[in-house]
Amino acid sequence: MTTDPPTDHLPLQGITVVSCEQAVAAPFATRQLADLGARVIKIERPGSGDFARGYDTSVRGLSSHFVWINRSKESFSADLKEPADREIVLEMIRSADVFVQNFAPGAAERLGFGPDELRAHNDRLIYTSISGFGDSGPYRDAKAYDALIQAEAGLVSITGTEDSPAKTGISTADIAAGMYAFSGILTALYDRERTGRGQTLRVSLFDSLVEWMGYPLYFSRYGGRRPSRAGTSHAAIAPYGTFGAGDGIEFVISVQNEREWERFCTTVLKRPDLTADPRFASASVRSVRRAELETEIDHVFQTLTGAELAERLAAAKIAHARQRDIADVSDHPQLIERDRWVAVDSPAGSIEMTKPAVVFSGSGFRMDPIPALGEHTDALREEFAPGGNA
Numbered sequence: 001m002t003t004d005p006p007t008d009h010l011p012l013q014g015i016t017v018v019s020c021e022q023a024v025a026a027p028f029a030t031r032q033l034a035d036l037g038a039r040v041i042k043i044e045r046p047g048s049g050d051f052a053r054g055y056d057t058s059v060r061g062l063s064s065h066f067v068w069i070n071r072s073k074e075s076f077s078a079d080l081k082e083p084a085d086r087e088i089v090l091e092m093i094r095s096a097d098v099f100v101q102n103f104a105p106g107a108a109e110r111l112g113f114g115p116d117e118l119r120a121h122n123d124r125l126i127y128t129s130i131s132g133f134g135d136s137g138p139y140r141d142a143k144a145y146d147a148l149i150q151a152e153a154g155l156v157s158i159t160g161t162e163d164s165p166a167k168t169g170i171s172t173a174d175i176a177a178g179m180y181a182f183s184g185i186l187t188a189l190y191d192r193e194r195t196g197r198g199q200t201l202r203v204s205l206f207d208s209l210v211e212w213m214g215y216p217l218y219f220s221r222y223g224g225r226r227p228s229r230a231g232t233s234h235a236a237i238a239p240y241g242t243f244g245a246g247d248g249i250e251f252v253i254s255v256q257n258e259r260e261w262e263r264f265c266t267t268v269l270k271r272p273d274l275t276a277d278p279r280f281a282s283a284s285v286r287s288v289r290r291a292e293l294e295t296e297i298d299h300v301f302q303t304l305t306g307a308e309l310a311e312r313l314a315a316a317k318i319a320h321a322r323q324r325d326i327a328d329v330s331d332h333p334q335l336i337e338r339d340r341w342v343a344v345d346s347p348a349g350s351i352e353m354t355k356p357a358v359v360f361s362g363s364g365f366r367m368d369p370i371p372a373l374g375e376h377t378d379a380l381r382e383e384f385a386p387g388g389n390a
Helices: 025-035 064-069 083-094 115-121 146-152 172-195 205-212 214-223 258-268 272-276 283-288 290-301 306-315 333-337 377-383
Strands: 016-020 039-044 073-077 098-101 126-131 199-204 240-244 250-254 319-322 341-344 351-354
Touching: 016 025, 016 083, 025 039, 025 064, 025 073, 025 098, 025 126, 025 172, 064 351, 073 083, 073 377, 083 115, 083 377, 098 172, 115 126, 126 172, 146 172, 146 205, 172 199, 172 205, 199 205, 205 214, 240 290, 250 306, 258 272, 258 283, 258 306, 283 290, 306 319
Parallel strands: 016 039, 016 098, 039 073, 098 126, 126 199
Antiparallel strands: 240 250, 250 319, 341 351
16 A cells, blocks of 8 residues: 655645636646646536537446546636626636637637737736647648547557557547646746746647657658557567467567577476577567467467466566456556545546556645536636626
8 A cells, every 4th residue: 555645735736727628638738737736727618518528428427538637627617709708717817827728720819819818918827729730731720539640640550450550549649739738838837937927838639649659750761661560569579469378368478688588488488499499599580480489389378377377477587467458457456556546526426536647755636526517607707707806
């Protein structure tokens, strides 16, 4: 069991964020700010709200996407085309530290919520714009769903197998953009402490994911070809990838040098003769003869249970991991032993959620309720009524 840091000090306590957000990228960025103590006021459309609320109903009737990235926020239902609602939101922004929006390019400016307009109300404001492809260029107005960005940025071309390219199973482009928005906001807040000035930050899903494509991007640009799509295998290392024991339990195994190869043959396979087999004499040869090598490995592994195979791999100090179904991860012993789940309230009752990934030694985090649509509207209207005490 681990001990949580003290919760009486939150690093971003006193910071106010107003966010016209929906879907994943912007809410992911602002949820992390909320975890660290920032007050996040989420502006949602009357009636429907953030459309991620309707992605699915798997979490006790709530959307798994929405539950994941919207805890600890206040929901304000407003139509920014209505003068009264616009004025309430502008009043919020006048005293806010950060404004985040992920409207379509140009929409914020048409609504009067562009960076120049808002900074006229608050010159210390950190204005953050998240878009699909950026505010200029031929793809400026293109649809920018996560799978489309993965395709345009080349991620699909290197994921899956040679027979079946695939997108990743999570919103990789959205998460990348959300992380850059989060780190950019923190940097801008730090810079404002020194200069007294706000900034405008522009983050695109496309630019964010292209940055994450670093190794394959440079590999293909200068090597003249893309890395092979190898599933869980490795394009240049063998044995490396998913192997099954006789009882169906699967492991991802990585043997990366000749010392490990020798231990793998003698301790795991109980086949020391393979170390002298010319078919597998070096890493490069093993990679070329991968199919033959995997046949030899499977002959042995199919005679073992998962527990027996895990014991041999550990004894040989071979890098390995259990290939778990996502349904098994909730009860992963590493999460349970380190007490990584905590109850969070929601409109559907208590929901178990994982704690923030970063643990600070001298400060804590908060995990307050997931808001119902417009839950805080009345209180916020009163607080930020023009001429009020906000």
